[in-house]
Amino acid sequence: xxxxxxxxxxxxxxxVFKLSxxxxxxxxxxxxxxxxxxxxxxxxxxxxxxxxxxxxxxxxADNSLNHEYLAILGLPEFRSSxxxxxxxxxxxxxxxxxxxxxQCLGGTGALKMGAEFLRRxxxxxxxxxxxxxxxxxxxENHNAVxxxxxxxxxxxxxxxxxxxxxxxxxxxxxxxxxxPKHSIFVLHACAHNPTGTxxxxxxxxxxxxxxxRRKLFVFFDSAYQGFASGCLDKDAxxxxxxxxxxxxxxxxxxxxxxxxxxxxxxGNLTIVARDSDxxxxxxxxxxxxxxxxxxxxxxxxxxxxxxxxxxxxxxAEWKDNVKTMADRVLLMRASLQAKLQAxxxxxxxxxxxxxxxxxxFTGLNPKQVEYMIKxxxxxxxxxxxxxxxxxxxxxxxYVAESIHETVVNVQ
Amino acid sequence: MxxxxxxxxxxxxxxMGPPDPILGVSEAYKRDxxxxxxxxxxxxxxxxxxxxxxxxxxxxxxxxxxAKKLDKEYLAIGGLGDFTKACAKxxxxxxxxxxxxxxxxxxxxxxxxxxxxxxxxxxSRFHTEARDVYLPKPSWGNHTPIFRDAGMQLKxxxxxxxxxxxxxxxxxxxxxxxxxEKSVIMLHACAHNPTGVxxxxxxxxxxxxxxxxxxxLVFFDMAYQGFASGDIDRDAxxxxxxxxxxxxIVLSQSFAKNMGLYxxxxxxxxxxxxxxxxxxxxxxxxxxxxxxxxxxxPMNGARIAATILxxxxxxxxxxxxxxxxxxxxxxMRELLVANLKKEGSTRNWKHVIDQIGMFCFxxxxxxxxxxxxxxxxxYMTKDGxxxxxxxxxxxxxxxxxxxxxxxx
Numbered sequence: 001x002x003x004x005x006x007x008x009x010x011x012x013x014x015x016v017f018k019l020s021x022x023x024x025x026x027x028x029x030x031x032x033x034x035x036x037x038x039x040x041x042x043x044x045x046x047x048x049x050x051x052x053x054x055x056x057x058x059x060x061a062d063n064s065l066n067h068e069y070l071a072i073l074g075l076p077e078f079r080s081s082x083x084x085x086x087x088x089x090x091x092x093x094x095x096x097x098x099x100x101x102x103q104c105l106g107g108t109g110a111l112k113m114g115a116e117f118l119r120r121x122x123x124x125x126x127x128x129x130x131x132x133x134x135x136x137x138x139x140e141n142h143n144a145v146x147x148x149x150x151x152x153x154x155x156x157x158x159x160x161x162x163x164x165x166x167x168x169x170x171x172x173x174x175x176x177x178x179x180p181k182h183s184i185f186v187l188h189a190c191a192h193n194p195t196g197t198x199x200x201x202x203x204x205x206x207x208x209x210x211x212x213r214r215k216l217f218v219f220f221d222s223a224y225q226g227f228a229s230g231c232l233d234k235d236a237x238x239x240x241x242x243x244x245x246x247x248x249x250x251x252x253x254x255x256x257x258x259x260x261x262x263x264x265x266x267g268n269l270t271i272v273a274r275d276s277d278x279x280x281x282x283x284x285x286x287x288x289x290x291x292x293x294x295x296x297x298x299x300x301x302x303x304x305x306x307x308x309x310x311x312x313x314x315x316a317e318w319k320d321n322v323k324t325m326a327d328r329v330l331l332m333r334a335s336l337q338a339k340l341q342a343x344x345x346x347x348x349x350x351x352x353x354x355x356x357x358x359x360x361f362t363g364l365n366p367k368q369v370e371y372m373i374k375x376x377x378x379x380x381x382x383x384x385x386x387x388x389x390x391x392x393x394x395x396x397x398y399v400a401e402s403i404h405e406t407v408v409n410v411q
Numbered sequence: 412m413x414x415x416x417x418x419x420x421x422x423x424x425x426x427m428g429p430p431d432p433i434l435g436v437s438e439a440y441k442r443d444x445x446x447x448x449x450x451x452x453x454x455x456x457x458x459x460x461x462x463x464x465x466x467x468x469x470x471x472x473x474x475x476x477x478a479k480k481l482d483k484e485y486l487a488i489g490g491l492g493d494f495t496k497a498c499a500k501x502x503x504x505x506x507x508x509x510x511x512x513x514x515x516x517x518x519x520x521x522x523x524x525x526x527x528x529x530x531x532x533x534x535s536r537f538h539t540e541a542r543d544v545y546l547p548k549p550s551w552g553n554h555t556p557i558f559r560d561a562g563m564q565l566k567x568x569x570x571x572x573x574x575x576x577x578x579x580x581x582x583x584x585x586x587x588x589x590x591x592e593k594s595v596i597m598l599h600a601c602a603h604n605p606t607g608v609x610x611x612x613x614x615x616x617x618x619x620x621x622x623x624x625x626x627x628l629v630f631f632d633m634a635y636q637g638f639a640s641g642d643i644d645r646d647a648x649x650x651x652x653x654x655x656x657x658x659x660i661v662l663s664q665s666f667a668k669n670m671g672l673y674x675x676x677x678x679x680x681x682x683x684x685x686x687x688x689x690x691x692x693x694x695x696x697x698x699x700x701x702x703x704x705x706x707x708x709p710m711n712g713a714r715i716a717a718t719i720l721x722x723x724x725x726x727x728x729x730x731x732x733x734x735x736x737x738x739x740x741x742x743m744r745e746l747l748v749a750n751l752k753k754e755g756s757t758r759n760w761k762h763v764i765d766q767i768g769m770f771c772f773x774x775x776x777x778x779x780x781x782x783x784x785x786x787x788x789x790y791m792t793k794d795g796x797x798x799x800x801x802x803x804x805x806x807x808x809x810x811x812x813x814x815x816x817x818x819x
Contacts, residue, residue, distance in 0.1 A: 011695035046482035066463045069673045105705035121425045144703035248421050262485045263710035274420035284428035292560040295524035299674035300711035
């Protein structure tokens, strides 16, 4: 009696993790990992933010703290301070008591909760047919999150123009105009992943105008606030603009990157509703979804973020740490672009400095990517996406030369 | 600026969700100003002063971890390897053949709830021969919505006998013998929630036999290992026996109670497969299920648990502390019965001592529970379940007074 219970096929591994694995196993001393989206110092090391270390000590020393369950929706002081970060301290929506939040497991968890809620309660009940639009390209997990929440129709909206290496605004607006009413659109708040290409303010205003007119649902994914420009408020401009335009919306926030708290799974789903009564009902139903998924969220990371955001000196120190990271990325962008220009690498490389955030869509094609990996031990995604944080003053020459050689020899 | 359509909300049709029956109890308790109030609703351990208890081995593990200055890089989707290996060993035993042959896959989950949910999703997607999950009657209140949300159908088998406040063994066997082949049967490994009623080893053996005859897929929920009898091997006996008998079980584990890591969300989900090759395939599919929910699990609690499980003197200390918590519960059970007798109660309260684990199914009826709450400020769930962890040597006398008053 040993039944082979599960006719379970082998699943293909998630690409970005496979890349990291292959990198680990590569013996070439010159290897460079430009894959996974995590910050690295100029020594190529992970960086625990100084403010995080400080707050961890505070937590350890505080004997009044314990490991009791958080409420289903999470730590209240985390939820409210996190929402303030996204919407601004003086957000009218917050003052009007129509902003609520659900503490979630990372940005993924926030997207998941939002998706599950929308499938149950948006555009009729248990609607699985409402189209969900994600940018072309987008973070690969967006598709899976919404599909697994039950949405049957997850589609791309035009976004990246490969030819001009920039935003395909006409395509984007065109897809907004032709989308069925009430379609859900997943918008990247800033530092678009993977292209690093964000709409300008004027372009965002055009997007908002169409979305309002055609009654489309706004679901922001904000995983890099502070990390893009180095300034929290600047990076939140689009989210805040949409709030001023009267949208009811969701904003999935991640504190993985801007706090460097990747493995503590710190996320927040900010909900902007028409009024506090609607908000109350929404939150009560969010609780039901949380209860059958993880019951209540993990306390450590949320506590850490809450203490930081709610203590003025620590908040200032955090903003400084964020700027340190953003500045290093900007430096690497400028440096890489300068070197490619100096090498006279064929093509234009302005997009490297025009793009923003952790990632750059280099424009390298799959064959060129393969060459980079196989011949130069430089690991990047098949899409041509590189993580700027993987660049250091020590490896940037090697990377620039490799890009040059690849572009020249491989078409 | 705001047009007419702006006044309508997407959420006008969203109903107010019903309050959570268990949380509602805690909330009402908080509002009560009676200085003698007792909260017997929440399933979290309290010390004899009624305070939350952070285990000493946990504090030590935290200090050790802090000194290591680790980074915060993402864990793998399946979690911290040091944790998952130790988690499996704890449940199955160090020398278990399953672990040695590599035919289990154990992933780190968001405590017990997260584990049950991943399990439910996995069965829903891959156990296509049967949609039905059979829960004991009664079971933990959250089991039903979890499995339902995952797309399974819920059925029940007789378990609790309200006449004896004990296990209805014959009733269970009768019902189990009728369960269609390949259905999923949920078994509480120890310290049944909410009744505190566990089968005896001889009864487990018969159940295992019958389940094998019926060719059922066994889903063990083990949320209280160590917490029931005070002995982690004893509490895992049923799980290990079933595996020995050839059942390829799936298993959910929680470290919320036995390590007091409630809010850190530490759990594991295990699938016992037919061989290591199947385990690899199952692992790959579990990752596909996990990624679109939360990508990868939180580090803090798993790191604490792994440190304790893998450091001999911390592990020893932990066993002692778990034993201590279980002993305090057992003592409270005995004290409650003694006090009820002292009050003059002539009812049979033997079940309070026979039941095991955090909870006691008192046998109180809803009207009696309501009186207890209204007249005595003693809070429990409507089904008469009390959390023994909320009982202290300081309040057990008052509790006995109240129970006697509503039952005499």
